[in-house]
Amino acid sequence: MTGIIVVFPKAEDAKNIRNVLTRNGFHVILTCTTGAQALQQMDHLESGIIVCGYKMADMIYSQLREYMPKGFEMLLVASQNLWSECSNSNLVCLAMPIKVHELVNTLQMMVQTQDRRKRKVKQKSKIRTPEEQAFITDAKHLLIERNNMTEEQAHHYIQKCSMDNGTNMVETAQMILSLMHG
Secondary structure, eight states, X not given: OOEEEEEOSSHHHHHHHHHHHHHTTOEEEEEESSHHHHHHHHTTOSOEEEEEESBOSSOBHHHXXXXXXXXXXXXEEEOGGGOTTTTSTTEEEEESSOOHHHHHHHHHHHHHHHHHHHHHXXXXXXXXXXXXXXXXXXXXXXXXXXXXXXXXXXXXXHHHHHHHHTOOHHHHHHHHHHHHHO
């Protein structure tokens, strides 16, 4: 689930937006009044969405955007005359005063975009090099020979060990090969 950080100079505004988002099923990680607090939280996350006003207690939105880690997007809530830089790819703008349905719909769109991007990255990482595939194949053959397993059982065994140990299948296959050859 995509995490959302809400940053507004007035704590009351941040809490009100958090309450609206939470009621609409969004996962709000943090509400804060400074960009520094938001950046500190972002360091612990892979990705997410920042919902912020034009100016925070310690910086303006463009400074926060500049220091945002890769994988984060920003929803700027500001009057339209301040939207000078909205052409940026990781910046979406919403007009003040906020309409709840516009906020919810815009965030749903942003969350779906992030989820789609994450799925693409995950699918890309599943493509193995021939060398990586060879490790898995060799480990399966070794399990078939020494443990009298079928190909399917050997594959399932490597998969299960991989999940149990928190490693990927290639690393697990390498461990199996080194243990059984060593």
